[in-house]
Amino acid sequence: MNRQLVTVAWTLTGLIAVMSWAARPVAGQSPATGSKTTTASKSASPATPRTPWGDPDLQGSWTTDSAYAIPMQRPQQFAGRAELNDEEFKAKVETDTKRRERALKIGDGGIGSISEDAAWITKTFRQTSLIVEPADGKLPPLTPEAQRKQQLAPRGTYGNGPLDGPEDFGLYDRCITLGVVGSVTPKIYGNGHRIVQGPGYVAFLNEMIHEHRIIPLDGRPHAGRNIKMYMGDSRGHWEGNTLVVETTNLNGKPNYSGGEKVIERFTRVEPDVLRYEAIIDDPKTYTRPFTISIPLVSPPGYQVLAYDCHEGNKALMQALGGERAEDKALDQDLKKGIVRARKPVQNGLGVGGSPTGAPVVSEADTR
């Protein structure tokens, strides 16, 4: 076995070990704790630690939980400002602290006492939106072609049906993937990201919904042009202390992960803050390129846990079962002479308070 294969084998072994370790039942585990809310912001990169073979060391268990408190697009009240002012920041630190303290109370024996899984905010950031370019912090408009596609795209459990088979569900519903960038954008839970490095390789494990990537750093050519994949084909290189990953061969199905190339940049800006930037240039979908910038943190004791999504995904079976029950109810009503419209899947309920059937704009959308 040559050295390269040995390296790959060891990297994989490490990744599998991490996954197995994360998957073990945890007895008496205290919840992920965070130190007091700090005033993290963009800061000068200190001396980045190095691996024994000399690469910048990005390894660790990271989470976008703290970034969940930053909206994807910039709210109107912060128009023209990429960062909160001192007064706003002070108020946000207080809000984040309250949410975190509520989450930490569960460590006092009150298990299951919160219903807000997004409360694990251990650092407060001044950033007013995850989208940092264009300068207005807004997602660029979709192209007319993409708008047409979006109208036809399956919305699955978040849409209004009808649901007749697996293809009526999105990639996220179906536990397929959130894509290269979508698997990093912060969600309401499951925000763990593990980074493991070996000589010539960087491996990523995204908790939700189980993606992993093993990225060679040796400049080898990409796969052939005709090979298209959900997670594409990634190659990395170092630019100073920043890992730059170029991903090609994308099939364009997951959100934020289309076009000829996605460029991601990973920089350890503080010992416990990793800055992730993704530059998306997908002219078929968006009218201009844009950049998403996400801070990942590594609170003491934080663990990336298993999210083997296909293990027991009963959501499709249940949603399809609900639709078949509605088929029967319609038939029965018809026999009684009642002619009525089919009940929409959301049945009067909005998700996150949105009106029924209204588009829910989120990173969870998949085309």
Place this chain on the structure above:
Amino acid sequence: MRTKLSLVTVGVTLLVAAAPVIAHHSFAAEFDSAQPITLNGTVTKMEWINPHAWIHLEVKKPDGKVENWEVETGNPSALIRRGFNRNSLPAGTEITVQGFRAKDGGMRANGRDLTFKDGKKLFVGSSGTGAPDERSEK
């Protein structure tokens, strides 16, 4: 000054509220908000599977008939981060679960609040699904 501070608080609240509140799967596609259900029973198995864990429950009806129910909970890693562990719901534990029945009429439900015999309550649901009893603040 007070007014100014209040405005700042409103701004920050909006900033937090503007974050997407989206769980993996929507409640409304699978469960019926018009069919709330309370199950009193004994845990036969806690299934720690992704993307949602399931509590298997034996429920004795007044006529002596036994029904086997399955109750969907939040994601296992979310439960673990809330402080649950493998010993939280051992087989044989008597519990009451409040939730909502599956739309397909099967003996499955989406669990929200779980109460032990000693009155201690746990939230077992998945957050961000749009379930009718969802609470963002507690």
